[in-house]
Amino acid sequence: MKNLVKVRGFTLIELMIVVAIVALLASVALPSYQEYVRRGNRAEARAAIMSLAQLEERNFTDRGGYAAVTSSTSAPWAASSFYSGSSYDSRKYDLTVAVPNDKMTFTITATPSNGFSDPTCGELTLTNGGTKGSSEGDAANCWK
Numbered sequence: 001m002k003n004l005v006k007v008r009g010f011t012l013i014e015l016m017i018v019v020a021i022v023a024l025l026a027s028v029a030l031p032s033y034q035e036y037v038r039r040g041n042r043a044e045a046r047a048a049i050m051s052l053a054q055l056e057e058r059n060f061t062d063r064g065g066y067a068a069v070t071s072s073t074s075a076p077w078a079a080s081s082f083y084s085g086s087s088y089d090s091r092k093y094d095l096t097v098a099v100p101n102d103k104m105t106f107t108i109t110a111t112p113s114n115g116f117s118d119p120t121c122g123e124l125t126l127t128n129g130g131t132k133g134s135s136e137g138d139a140a141n142c143w144k
Helices: 012-063
Strands: 093-098 107-112 124-127 132-134
Touching: 012 093, 012 107, 012 124
Parallel strands: none
Antiparallel strands: 093 107, 107 124, 124 132
């Protein structure tokens, strides 16, 4: 009686085919995932802009004018949670509010920060009149 041992395993060709398929799938999936993350961060920035706009309107009602905001400490009514990120260090956008000297209008700008970039939309802006804009691409697509 012969003692036959059956060897099981992969050939190098089979392994190379699997590696090529995985690389192909990754090359398709990675850009889609990155855009998905950008859209999520953009949605968070839009929510922060809208919340800050609401606070600006409340400030206008209480004090008769809008307040400029350059950081989370420049306006005590603008809590750091409105700076687009669960913590100040993890935020993806910096929010600023530009107000002219008459304090009758404002423009809120969300600028990508902390190494995050958004080549599709860039900076997002909102004015007191409700005009929504973006520094790159179509503002309508960036705000939907």
